Amino acid sequence: MSTLKFMNGHGGAKITNGTINGDAHVHKDVFHPEIGHRYTYESLQETVEFLRSKVPYLPEVGVICGSGLGSLAECLDNPIEISYDCIPHFPRSTVKGHVGALVFGFMSGLPTVCMKGRFHYYEGYPLWKCCMPIRIMKLLGVSHLFITNAAGGLNPSFRVGDIMFVKDHINLMGFAGNNPLQGPNDERFGPRFPPMNQAYNREIIKLANKVAKDIGLGDRVHEGVYTCLGGPNFETVAELRMLQMLGADAVGMSTVHEVITANHCDMTVFVFSLITNECIVEYESLAKPSHEEVIDVGTQRENSLKQFVKELLKQIFENRIGTK
């Protein structure tokens, strides 16, 4: 039997493993003789059915909270928080700063689901598994996906605490033959060969620039190209110089595969990176990047980012941008 617990001060509910002890979940990941395990459309439906049984409405907006950015979920009114470890088929979060819970609620009046914690390749999850929650969001009814991340600034004009609206990416892991869409393609999600030249909604980026300016963030925002490496180590000087030469403005260990999966299933995508550290491209520098610094910068910028996300979301839906 499941129990909803009221959360402190938010008037919402929390579902943790302990509160749903009576629920029996059957994990039916599918094994393919050539390629190993994969989720099927049908097995993902089990996850969707579970979530629909816990939440009395369907979300239209999805938000993936990056490292140190979990507090974006505090923008939700009447939150219902469901721990990953009680959701059928869901992977588990293992990284500091990624709580590991879906939070449903209303952001700027819109039914929204936030992922407080994403999955990374370096945690040991294959890319298709890292991106499984995106397909769940799609099946729940999410049309607009906001992806956020913490990233190192490669562009020398970027400062710690700046925000980069991602206008494009370089899929370096894809260059090496690793892609979340590998394996049998189920046309119910999307086509075998999806285009990626308009992966980032241009109208939303334009609006994001306006909103940032209106709320006083105008001098801290940029547009740029994001690239993802597998991690978990931060980059060497030579690697960072190479990424700059390739045309990347920021580097992280996430997001690209999520954007590919979201575009494959025809979601409208907006991404921003919080620049949490300046990439060190001089051998003389004694500075060292750290995950603690990354999380601290997220905490320092949380109030501005919450205000920005709420206002942007409101204006996107008022103007029906990206509505298909």
Ligand SMILES: O=P(O)(O)O[C@H]1O[C@H](CO)[C@@H](O)[C@H]1O
């Ligand atoms: O991309 P997110 O999850 O925001 O986190 C970024 O920050 C972590 C490193 O500090 C890595 O996980 C990197 O990808």
Ligand SMILES: Nc1nc2[nH]cnc2c(=O)[nH]1
């Ligand atoms: N790969 C990578 N990921 C990050 N996430 C936050 N900062 C960084 C960085 O400098 N490099």
